[in-house]
Amino acid sequence: METKSNDIEIVKVQVFSSHKVISLNIEGITHEESMVFPNGEANCMNWILGHLIYIRNAFLNILGEESVWDGEKFSCYNRGEIPLERKDELVSFEELKSYLQQSQDKLEAKIISIEKFAPETINDIAIFCLHEIYHSGQLGYLRRILGKPGAIK
Template identity: 50%
Template structure:
């Protein structure tokens, strides 16, 4: 039987994955590159950043990341997105990486016999991080003239 913490992380990943997909639905590449107010993070960066951090979760679970993070450091926390716009991936490519991360995470959570207690605070922080940024995606939608996806 899976631990309660492990089951919670798996279910939370499922829910977040669905929220993220809803919040990016109907967003074009051009729209994903709009920096609200000329400086707030664009959807492309937020989405790429989520994938970047999901790689850390995959590695914590002993799994292979979906990309080599050093090749995509412009999506890392602390990077200055406005300085790296020309490096951002096409939005459809990000969607493919995201789907791969979702699949790998679900498999990894299922395969785990137990989540080590010493890693639980890291998993909790990274789960909160994903919730935070999935909300940002939803917040930017109306700024692009899109209807809210979560009702």
């Protein structure tokens, strides 16, 4: 049996591990808690999770897959947006969790089935992985700020 190329295996581990970290960090968080803006202005957990999904859609698109949501409708989660100014547009945390799972299912299915990455996508794929790591760590800090025990042991 032929093994996958190293780059696909590395991305597969990143995608599976990031999802585990994100899931642990958002576990037991209510919608109300997800809407808390630390210091009255730092990004809330709801926006960070929505933003992760927003960028995951671009990741899916680069891999030739459809987005899990309409980027126009969810534009409040785009990079550069100011969540505090658009907080009325943020959707329920449970809805975000559902979109997270949909994006994960699509990413995993694609990465498991793919033969190789197009060379021109490698840079973007590496940045997508970094993006997930960066924001999943923020979710961990927000969890502690909300008074919850750390999820990563």
